[in-house]
Amino acid sequence: MSLPVSELHTTDLTDSCPQRVLLRWEGKLLPHAPTALVRGMVAGSACRFMHESMAWDNEEAPDHAMDYAWKQTMQDLEEDQRILTEAVEKNKDAMLKEIRSVLDQYITRLGPLFAKTEFVGCETPCTMTMDGVKFASHTDLIVRDSGNTFGYGKGKLIIFDWKWRQESPSKAYLARNLQFATYWLMARRGEFLIEDWAGYTPLPDADNAQLVWLHLPNLKPYTRKTITYNDDKEQHEYKKGDVRPLRSILKTTQYTDTDTKHIEQALLRRVSMYKAGFFPATPEPNKCSLCEAESFCPRFDTTPLEGDANG
Numbered sequence: 568m569s570l571p572v573s574e575l576h577t578t579d580l581t582d583s584c585p586q587r588v589l590l591r592w593e594g595k596l597l598p599h600a601p602t603a604l605v606r607g608m609v610a611g612s613a614c615r616f617m618h619e620s621m622a623w624d625n626e627e628a629p630d631h632a633m634d635y636a637w638k639q640t641m642q643d644l645e646e647d648q649r650i651l652t653e654a655v656e657k658n659k660d661a662m663l664k665e666i667r668s669v670l671d672q673y674i675t676r677l678g679p680l681f682a683k684t685e686f687v688g689c690e691t692p693c694t695m696t697m698d699g700v701k702f703a704s705h706t707d708l709i710v711r712d713s714g715n716t717f718g719y720g721k722g723k724l725i726i727f728d729w730k731w732r733q734e735s736p737s738k739a740y741l742a743r744n745l746q747f748a749t750y751w752l753m754a755r756r757g758e759f760l761i762e763d764w765a766g767y768t769p770l771p772d773a774d775n776a777q778l779v780w781l782h783l784p785n786l787k788p789y790t791r792k793t794i795t796y797n798d799d800k801e802q803h804e805y806k807k808g809d810v811r812p813l814r815s816i817l818k819t820t821q822y823t824d825t826d827t828k829h830i831e832q833a834l835l836r837r838v839s840m841y842k843a844g845f846f847p848a849t850p851e852p853n854k855c856s857l858c859e860a861e862s863f864c865p866r867f868d869t870t871p872l873e874g875d876a877n878g
């Protein structure tokens with residue numbers, strides 16, 4: 568059996584529910600744009616504006632970034648024929664205020680660091696072919712750190728992924744994160760579209776790119792007294808209103824040459840599973856109720872649920 572799609576996106580590989588991957592391929596998702604999706608898109612577009620304009624010191628830049636981000640998100644959703652949920656419409660102002668406060672911290676805390684690196688690209692399309700299967704994705708932000716500003720190594724290529732999730736990832740979770748591993752492999756042997764005129768090309772000196780999960784919500788200050796390690800690895804008591812250490816915002820993974828084989832195997836195993844038509848529904852107990860495929864997803868009782876099309 569072959570795959571019903573011409574290329575596999577990292578979303579297809581890393582979805583917590585393979586059943587949803589199949590339903591997405593079959594076009595069976597409700598066209599809803601829930602809060603989590605919209606918030607992530609607006610925050611990402613606002614950060615992108617800052618990197619592309621490089622206006623880190625411009626006082627008006629955050630306002631422009633937010634305007635751009637909202638318009639861009641609406642345009643992207645329209646192109647995808649998605650509609651905002653009622654919850655997004657109702658909480659729009661609060662959501663934008665929250666994103667703006669995070670953006671301000673992004674500019675204040677990370678802007679001076681980013682300003683010392685070389686910007687490579689935002690929302691960069693990338694692709695890689697393995698065993699005849701084309702993998703594709705977009706990376707949120709790529710920079711080259713010639714001066715070792717972030718401390719991962721002089722001249723390192725750093726791939727940042729902007730994440731807005733409730734929970735910050737554990738080391739154990741990140742170590743198994745197939746999306747990050749795929750990005751690392753793509754930097755080694757794939758191709759990236761940095762400039763339209765140049766087409767897809769390999770990234771220079773990207774054999775050991777540094778992957779960083781940038782946990783946007785942790786740019787918000789502490790809301791209560793917290794004792795934890797600071798960036799000098801010393802125990803520190805943070806008061807309500809203090810900003811969090813960078814180590815709680817920038818979460819990294821480390822791969823070595825020997826991991827290449829494991830990553831390839833994990834990706835190809837997932838592909839074989841999909842090719843065999845194996846899309847098991849294995850939702851976690853509390854992770855299934857807001858899925859846009861819920862109306863089409865087989866289930867075994869008939870209790871009306873919130874997501875039912877006629878429910």
Ligand code: SF4
Pocket residue numbers: 584586587590848849850854855856858859860861864865
């Ligand atoms: S409703 Fe639950 S099981 Fe079905 S596709 Fe969505 S997350 Fe997966």
